[in-house]
Amino acid sequence: MMKIDKDKLILGAAGPVLALVSSFVLTVLVLLATGLDPIEPIRLMIDNAGFADIQVLIINQTGIYYLAALAVAIGFRMNLFNIGVDGQYRLAAMVSALVGASIELPGPLHILVIVIVAMLTGAFWAGIAGILKTTRGVSEVVSTIMLNAIATSLVAWLILPKNFGVQPEGSNNLTTGEISESGWFPGIDMGEGNGVIYGFTFVALALGVVYWFVLNRTRFGFDLRATGASESAAQASGVDAKKMVLTAMLLSGALAGLSGMPTLLGESHTYSLDFPVGVGFTAITIALLGRNHPVGILFAALLFAFLDKASSNLDVYGYPKEITKIMQGIIVIAVVVSYELVRRYGLRRQQQKVGEELAAGGAIKTDKEVSA
């Protein structure tokens, strides 16, 4: 029993490790090809990660990526590809910021309302794709991509000053108005100039535990994984597959909605034209790299946050910080390739093992027959 677990673990880790190593090697080759020192930027980034202010940025970004990647992962476990996390995240952040700015409630309640609105908005937007899939058979890949574009237009329309937006006097920005202080999520101040760790980061980590528990220790989680593995088999064993598809999309959307909360409740306190975007797309890579496992995703999120934040001043030293984007891009491809390679290898190994055991079992039987 222990032996099988060890094998599984090694095979499980082989995919990400192979992907990371190959992306690292390829990035070094790109740097060499452009005539740059390949080691210096990496040394600079590791140096940067030793400083408190960069660490705060990395930790905060990890929380954001973690939530968004959990949203993607819950879909993956169900064999659903929710590419719409970014749209769900943006729309949810915008609508919850709007609601948060327009109400006044005592502290925790104010935050709770904002968080619930964000979850509902995200779930609603993902739910559209879920309903389209369950009732009309529309691929969620197509519908969520399209919903991203619609979310962009919807947010752009909602934030116009003639609708719900606010243009602060003298500013060229559009916002949803400032959320009053009761709606700010308290964080951990790391000292002058070092920044604040968003309190919501810890909520993100807690949700990772909830994610693990729900998926691995509940009936619902079992049904979800079963439907993801084989919809028809799950259906045959009494699982309502359509209901599971819709539920998974709603949960995925709700998590996507939450991924805007660290920034909104901890930093900006408003949704404006320069609210960070693209989180939902990076999250797809992170979920893939982390193999949809809550711990794997955490490390992947940490790695991507590190690549993002520790590279911020590379250009000051004459290195393009885009090298980290190249690295992240290569990881996407390498992850897919290496997982397939590892899967095939694992399959062949398993077959060999079974063959050997069968052969050995057969041999014993013959021995017995001979002795008898």
Added chain:
Amino acid sequence: MGIASAALALSATACGKSSTDSGSSPSSSAKATKAAIAYDIGGRGDQSFNDAAYAGLKKAEDELGVKGAEAEPSEGEGDADKVQRLTALARAGNNPVIGVGFAYAPAIEKVAKAYPKTTFGLIDDTSKTGPNIANLVFNEEQGSYLAGVAAAKVSKTGTVGFIGGVEVPLIKKFEAGFAQGVKDTNPNAKVLVQYLTQPPNFDGFSKPDLGKAAAQGQIDKGADVIYAAAGLAGSGAIEAASTAGKWAIGVDSDQYNQAGLASYKDHILTSVTKDVSDSVFNVIKSVQDGKPQSGEVRYGLATDGVGLADSNPAYVKMTDVTAAVAKAKKDIVDGKITVKTAP
């Protein structure tokens, strides 16, 4: 558990030490020896806003002996990243530190309080003010008004086109001024308005093919003058107008003189200029002179902070057009015409 302790260990390793501690302390003397600019999305090489800011820094390096530093933003970053960047630049002893674009407003408000002896330049925003913040703003609508006057004068079809890069308030100022200029000159003229993308999709400032397609569409509808306020995407509009034998009006810098557009320049009637580079240079110089700029520093037609370029000889020859533009300019400067800032 493991997760939380890992996070704590990570932050504990360098407790209190910040990436910017190693830099030299802020210069106590009033003389500026180091100046820094933090770019807007797109960074240097955008042929537009950021490049203009860089030109100002370059000029300060050449003429004032200032040592310049630059920092570019990352994609999808938030205010916290901007605060970190500006703090790093300020702590390294740069004075002034200039944030290019309104997105820097919340970050500059925070960092300016922490570094009261450093002057911060903030381009395109007056919403956040402070004793050590210089708000560098432009009357884009006034320059665009003049473009509208010129467009209405040269148009034969009575239809002109406006192409905005991204539908944001800043670009709407261009639209408002242009449309008003056209209507005041020829009340019967039609202004076609099209925005290329909506935020947070900023492709409309960077993808020439979008500008080209939009301009082509407007030309098909009868427009014979196209004014594109769309950064790099505007070069596509200029290409389309030039190919169709129509007029194009450039933006930000004098696009008639831009090397990349040399093959279309005969069709670039004029350009609405926005002197970002001078505003950057001026704030650096003011710090070096010991009289740092503070509060709103407005660049309008009166100070030639915005204006209409006249480097195309064909445009200069149209004396009726230039006369109308000159009169409109005088009226705006004298306060006889007030240009709207929103359509």
